[in-house]
Amino acid sequence: MIVTTKKLFEAAYGKYAIGAYNINNLEQAMGLFRGNIESQAPFIIQISKGARSYTHKSMLEAIIRAADVLFPEAIFAVHLDHGDEETCYDAINSGFYSSVMIDASHEDFETNVAITRRVVEAAHAKGVVVEAELGQLGGVEEHVAVDEAGAKLTDPDKAKEFVERTGCDSLAVAIGTSHGAYKFSGAQTLRFDVLAEIQKRLPGFPLVLHGASSIPQEEVERINAAGGNLKGAKGVDEDLFKRAAELGVTKVNIDTDGRLVWVRVHREYLKEHPEAVDFRPIGKIFMAEYAKMIAHKNEKLGSAGKLPEIRKMLGLA
Numbered sequence: 001m002i003v004t005t006k007k008l009f010e011a012a013y014g015k016y017a018i019g020a021y022n023i024n025n026l027e028q029a030m031g032l033f034r035g036n037i038e039s040q041a042p043f044i045i046q047i048s049k050g051a052r053s054y055t056h057k058s059m060l061e062a063i064i065r066a067a068d069v070l071f072p073e074a075i076f077a078v079h080l081d082h083g084d085e086e087t088c089y090d091a092i093n094s095g096f097y098s099s100v101m102i103d104a105s106h107e108d109f110e111t112n113v114a115i116t117r118r119v120v121e122a123a124h125a126k127g128v129v130v131e132a133e134l135g136q137l138g139g140v141e142e143h144v145a146v147d148e149a150g151a152k153l154t155d156p157d158k159a160k161e162f163v164e165r166t167g168c169d170s171l172a173v174a175i176g177t178s179h180g181a182y183k184f185s186g187a188q189t190l191r192f193d194v195l196a197e198i199q200k201r202l203p204g205f206p207l208v209l210h211g212a213s214s215i216p217q218e219e220v221e222r223i224n225a226a227g228g229n230l231k232g233a234k235g236v237d238e239d240l241f242k243r244a245a246e247l248g249v250t251k252v253n254i255d256t257d258g259r260l261v262w263v264r265v266h267r268e269y270l271k272e273h274p275e276a277v278d279f280r281p282i283g284k285i286f287m288a289e290y291a292k293m294i295a296h297k298n299e300k301l302g303s304a305g306k307l308p309e310i311r312k313m314l315g316l317a
């Protein structure tokens with residue numbers, strides 16, 4: 001069942017975080033639903049602009065709606081990830097997305113407030129919730145280099161003003177992470193001091209952590225052993241998720257770790273089976289491995305095992 005993140009965040013706040021997983025295709029969708037049902041967790045499906053154009057936005061919608069029927073127990077939000085204003089309105093008016101992110105964090109503060117307010121007004125009129133962003137991560141999506149990311153940390157005082165002026169339902173904050181496989185140049189890690197100051201000014205308000213893939217070194221080593229070349233890849237320590245949840249993070253965004261599973265499975269299989277001509281055995285291995293990754297993440301986030309209570313909270317059997 002598709003729900004907004006509002007009730008999921010209310011249930012999780014201060015205790016655990018909900019996994020927000022980017023998907024683009026059939027195999028990721030199947031692995032995602034299997035992994036969340038196996039670990040009995042509510043979850044958030046993240047659809048980026050890149051995912052909407054990978055095949056077609058209607059194709060991905062059809063896949064997810066079919067999965068919803070195949071996995072009737074699942075409780076999830078459908079969320080536009082890193083939307084611009086135009087894409088947000090398309091998602092809000094689609095009757096499919098229950099949540100959108102308006103990412104205007106690269107604009108100046110007043111412009112970000114103005115754009116976010118417009119999206120909030122349109123979204124709330126349709127019962128859709130809004131994630132906004134203040135501060136900038138480094139990495140593949142943001143407009144700053146990874147080592148500049150520190151300079152773009154979220155200002156706690158500005159965060160309070162931003163939320164009050166925009167009416168957004170959750171806030172993506174920059175506390176040292178970056179998108180992609182190469183985070184933390186040097187020994188940097190999550191700036192819990194900044195996060196604590198934001199929570200102090202916005203008690204009970206849902207915060208979002210982008211760039212939260214952990215880039216498992218075992219995964220990197222297997223990819224490189226099978227012909228890959230990921231040098232210096234580094235991510236977020238999964239054991240920090242629980243502390244982040246205590247400090248108000250209710251949504252943790254994970255995309256790159258799923259991509260690493262795909263790369264490892266395909267490189268290893270094709271290396272071990274040079275005679276392969278059928279893609280289905282590889283696809284089946286990927287779906288199983290992706291589901292395993294999702295279930296593992298939910299254990300680390302603390303959302304594993306929470307599905308029954310969420311269903312009960314929603315008045316479902």
Ligand SMILES: O=C(CO)COP(=O)(O)O
Nearest residue numbers: 180210211212213255256
């Ligand atoms: O923030 C993300 C999606 O919005 C994903 O971050 P990663 O690149 O760390 O997976």
Ligand SMILES: O=C[C@H](O)COP(=O)(O)O
Nearest residue numbers: 022048050051141179255
């Ligand atoms: O950072 C954004 C997400 O990882 C989505 O990435 P993408 O735009 O390559 O689909």
Ligand SMILES: [Zn+2]
Nearest residue numbers: 103105133142
């Ligand atoms: Zn951004």
Ligand SMILES: [Zn+2]
Nearest residue numbers: 179210211253
């Ligand atoms: Zn992101």
